[in-house]
Amino acid sequence: xxxxPQALTAxxxxxxxxxxxxxxxxxxxxxxxxxxxxxxxxxxYREAAAGAVSTWGQGVIEAVRGEACAVKIQAAFFEQFGAPxxxxxxxxxxxxxxxxxxxxxxxxxxxIGSTAEAYAHALLDVDGPLQADxxxxxxxxxxxxxxxxxxxxxxxxxxxFVLLRTSNPGSDELQVETGAAERIGGWIEEWNTSLVGEGYxxxxxxxxxxxxxxxxxxxRSRLPHTPFLVPGYGAQGxxxxxxxxxxxxRGMGALVCSSRGVTYPTSEAGEEEAYDADFVxxxxxxxxxxxxxxxxxxx
Amino acid sequence: xxxxPQALTAxxxxxxxxxxxxxxxxxxxxxxxxxxxxxxxxxxYREAAAGAVSTWGQGVIEAVRGEACAVKIQAAFFEQFGAPxxxxxxxxxxxxxxxxxxxxxxxxxxxIGSTAEAYAHALLDVDGPLQADxxxxxxxxxxxxxxxxxxxxxxxxxxxFVLLRTSNPGSDELQVETGAAERIGGWIEEWNTSLVGEGYxxxxxxxxxxxxxxxxxxxRSRLPHTPFLVPGYGAQGxxxxxxxxxxxxRGMGALVCSSRGVTYPTSEAGEEEAYDADFVxxxxxxxxxxxxxxxxxxx
Numbered sequence: 285x286x287x288x289p290q291a292l293t294a295x296x297x298x299x300x301x302x303x304x305x306x307x308x309x310x311x312x313x314x315x316x317x318x319x320x321x322x323x324x325x326x327x328x329y330r331e332a333a334a335g336a337v338s339t340w341g342q343g344v345i346e347a348v349r350g351e352a353c354a355v356k357i358q359a360a361f362f363e364q365f366g367a368p369x370x371x372x373x374x375x376x377x378x379x380x381x382x383x384x385x386x387x388x389x390x391x392x393x394x395x396i397g398s399t400a401e402a403y404a405h406a407l408l409d410v411d412g413p414l415q416a417d418x419x420x421x422x423x424x425x426x427x428x429x430x431x432x433x434x435x436x437x438x439x440x441x442x443x444x445f446v447l448l449r450t451s452n453p454g455s456d457e458l459q460v461e462t463g464a465a466e467r468i469g470g471w472i473e474e475w476n477t478s479l480v481g482e483g484y485x486x487x488x489x490x491x492x493x494x495x496x497x498x499x500x501x502x503x504r505s506r507l508p509h510t511p512f513l514v515p516g517y518g519a520q521g522x523x524x525x526x527x528x529x530x531x532x533x534r535g536m537g538a539l540v541c542s543s544r545g546v547t548y549p550t551s552e553a554g555e556e557e558a559y560d561a562d563f564v565x566x567x568x569x570x571x572x573x574x575x576x577x578x579x580x581x582x583x
Numbered sequence: 584x585x586x587x588p589q590a591l592t593a594x595x596x597x598x599x600x601x602x603x604x605x606x607x608x609x610x611x612x613x614x615x616x617x618x619x620x621x622x623x624x625x626x627x628y629r630e631a632a633a634g635a636v637s638t639w640g641q642g643v644i645e646a647v648r649g650e651a652c653a654v655k656i657q658a659a660f661f662e663q664f665g666a667p668x669x670x671x672x673x674x675x676x677x678x679x680x681x682x683x684x685x686x687x688x689x690x691x692x693x694x695i696g697s698t699a700e701a702y703a704h705a706l707l708d709v710d711g712p713l714q715a716d717x718x719x720x721x722x723x724x725x726x727x728x729x730x731x732x733x734x735x736x737x738x739x740x741x742x743x744f745v746l747l748r749t750s751n752p753g754s755d756e757l758q759v760e761t762g763a764a765e766r767i768g769g770w771i772e773e774w775n776t777s778l779v780g781e782g783y784x785x786x787x788x789x790x791x792x793x794x795x796x797x798x799x800x801x802x803r804s805r806l807p808h809t810p811f812l813v814p815g816y817g818a819q820g821x822x823x824x825x826x827x828x829x830x831x832x833r834g835m836g837a838l839v840c841s842s843r844g845v846t847y848p849t850s851e852a853g854e855e856e857a858y859d860a861d862f863v864x865x866x867x868x869x870x871x872x873x874x875x876x877x878x879x880x881x882x
Contacts, residue, residue: 307698330712360694360701366673366712369705370666394721395659395691396751399606402659406668413629413665422693424723424746424763426753447723452695454725462761464723 288386288417288443288486292511295353295386296536301582302575303388303513304348304567305356305543306376308337312548314563327366334368337361340563341376344547345383347567351575354386354417356513356541370413377414386417388513392447394422396429404432408442418443420490420513423468434475437486444487445513446472449503451492469507476509484511484537491530493522493540500529504537512538518545518574524581535582546570587685587716587742587785591810594652594685595835600881601874602687602812603647603866604842605675606657607636611847613862626665633667636660639862640675643846644682646866650874653685653716655812655840669712676713685716687812691746693721695728703731707741717742719789719812722767733774736785743786744812745771748802750791768806775808783810783836790829792821792839799828803836811837817844817873823880834881845869 286294310321310333317336324332341357348355357380362373380387393403405412407419421433423446436442449455449465459465469489476485491503493516503512512530516522517540530538547567549555559566585593609620609632616635623631640656647654656679661672679686692702704711706718720732722745735741748754748764758764768788775784790802792815802811811829815821816839829837846866848854858865 309697326710327712358698358701360692360698360705363669363705364701364711366705367666367669369712370662370669374665392694392721393659393691394693394723396749398608399657399659402657402663406659406662406665411625412663413626413668422691422721422723424693424721424757425749425751426755426757428751428753450695450724452724452727454727456725458723458725458763458766462763462766464757464761464763467757467761 287441288437289480289484289511291386291417292353292443292539299351299353300575300579301531301536301539302352302571302578303354303356303539303541304344304352304546304571304574305358305390305515305541306341306344306547307358307543308340308361310336313337313340315560330365331368334362334365334372337365337369338372338375341372342379343564344567345376345379345385347564348546348571349383349385351568351571352385354388354539355380356388356390356543358543359389359391374413377416381415388418388420388443388445389414389416390420392420392422394425394429396425400429400432404436408433408436408440410440416442418445418488420445420447422447427471430471434487437479442486445490446487448472448489449491449495449499451494451516455492469503469510472510473507480509483509485509488513490515492516493527493530494520497526497529504529504532508532513541514538515541515543517542519543520545524577527578528581531582540578542574546574586740587736588779588783588810590685590716591652591742591838592783598650598652599874599878600830600835600838601651601870601877602653602655602838602840603643603651603845603870603873604655604657604689604814604840605640605643605846606842607639607660609635612636612639614859629664630667633661633664633671636664636668637671637674640671641678642863643866644675644678644684646863647845647870648682648684650867650870651684653687653838654679655687655689655814655842657842658688658690673712676715680714687717687719687742687744688713688715689719691719691721693724693728695724699728699731703735707732707735707739709739715741717744717787719744719746721746726770729770733786736778741785744789745786747771747788748790748794748798750793750815754791768802768809771809772806779808782808784808787812789814791815792826792829793819796825796828803828803831807831812840813837814840814842816841818842819844823876826877827880830881839877841873845873
């Protein structure tokens with residue numbers, strides 16, 4: 285068993301620290317996949333849309349397998365199609381496994397006791413439906429609500445990314461003003477240092493790329509054993525240099541994630557056409573550019 | 584359109600403020616539903632288990648339709664079976680709708696922007712897969728993360744229950760010591776007072792039944808427009824009198840939830856046999872007893 289921290293280090297060495305987010309939006313699928321959805325409603329629509337999303341998601345995996353160390357798959361965008369959506373989610377996770385791309389399921393689950401156990405099974409277990417390598421979690425129910433997930437780090441080499449500091453409007457009130465993020469950071473560091481002597485442990489933190497550089501530096505030095513998952517690059521506003529403080533002095537310790545900016549065309553001339561003509565080639569090119577931008581900022 | 588607060592008031596007038604939790608555990612299904620699962624693994628197991636769970640969940644709806652104002656359906660226990668589990672979840676939600684029982688999907692979701700929109704569609708929208716009447720949410724991402732759900736309260740008459748104070752070990756650290764629960768309580772009251780002039784609004788709070796009576800009384804007086812969803816009754820340790828402080832002086836303002844204590848047999852003599860012989864009748868009897876216990880404590 286290769287545990288998540290080691291698998292991640294190996295993947296970063298090979299492909300750099302970029303993560304491509306898979307957020308399927310039916311209205312942004314390529315024309316060929318979108319056209320079958322016209323006029324459908326209800327369950328018929330959800331089935332057709334989920335089928336198109338499954339094809340698209342597997343195409344994204346094919347496009348980024350050589351350029352990204354991991355994919356971050358957003359559960360909500362599959363769940364909106366109900367059971368057929370979960371069918372597509374299982375198919376995309378399975379395709380990523382087969383392509384040798386690490387899978388982070390962005391589910392932000394958080395519950396207690398046997399319910400948390402059921403989520404951990406659903407998302408992570410090697411005999412479960414998704415078998416992700418890592419998962420995002422929400423900490424509001426407290427330290428012990430994360431126990432079933434921590435147990436999977438130890439027994440199955442899985443990884444976690446706990447919501448710590450996000451950069452959406454209003455996030456400060458609960459995360460910073462109350463000191464909640466400092467406490468959660470403390471738990472995570474404690475877990476990592478008990479699980480690994482040195483280097484990065486399996487319990488990561490979600491830290492928004494568009495926070496102030498000063499705050500990012502604070503978290504980087506405060507949590508020396510904690511890998512960061514850093515959303516917000518590109519379409520969401522952060523540049524490669526904005527992300528720099530999330531990395532340590534050796535250019536390690538952070539995964540930068542871009543979703544829309546890699547997987548969808550912008551309104552710039554020719555992008556829509558290139559995407560419609562061959563979305564896999566289009567996304568591969570974007571993923572390569574993303575990888576190079578981040579590599580340059582770390583050089 | 585009957586909005587959730589009105590529908591709830593009507594259901595409580597008819598059947599009292601008890602909610603039965605649907606937490607399907609394969610190992611606790613009646614023998615007849617369990618026996619088909621023997622020896623199966625992987626996807627074959629998940630399909631068979633989800634089918635059994637769907638049958639059982641629909642049986643619970645049939646059993647409690649006359650005795651409970653709502654059911655609380657735990658998403659995790661369906662999700663553990665992947666896509667077939669979501670198929671079962673859709674079927675159980677649909678059965679509840681048809682039986683005229685209000686459906687609270689206990690999903691504890693929490694995300695931002697278009698991702699939160701996708702969850703709101705998945706869980707609540709009248710043209711979505713689950714079409715729940717209300718949903719539980721996790722607030723760690725901040726006030727505006729709940730906006731897409733609030734919008735459904737206004738446009739579709741839906742209800743929410745935001746995690747406020749849970750009674751699991753360690754919940755105090757993040758919820759009380761930081762003052763986070765006080766802030767969240769403030770948001771909820773503000774939303775309710777802006778949405779309804781008086782009485783209870785559509786934005787409820789999850790408040791654990793096994794908290795100290797003093798704390799429960801505090802929340803009841805602090806949040807006069809906020810209905811409480813109160814888990815923890817019965818198998819989880821709280822008595823009817825423990826729940827009393829969650830209600831206002833007129834015996835309104837709280838929904839008491841019991842899951843295991845109503846839907847599964849205890850180790851007491853004869854219970855297992857009665858459950859195996861006719862689980863619908865068995866659960867109906869428990870739901871009636873639960874309803875009477877709560878009614879007595881409010882008399």
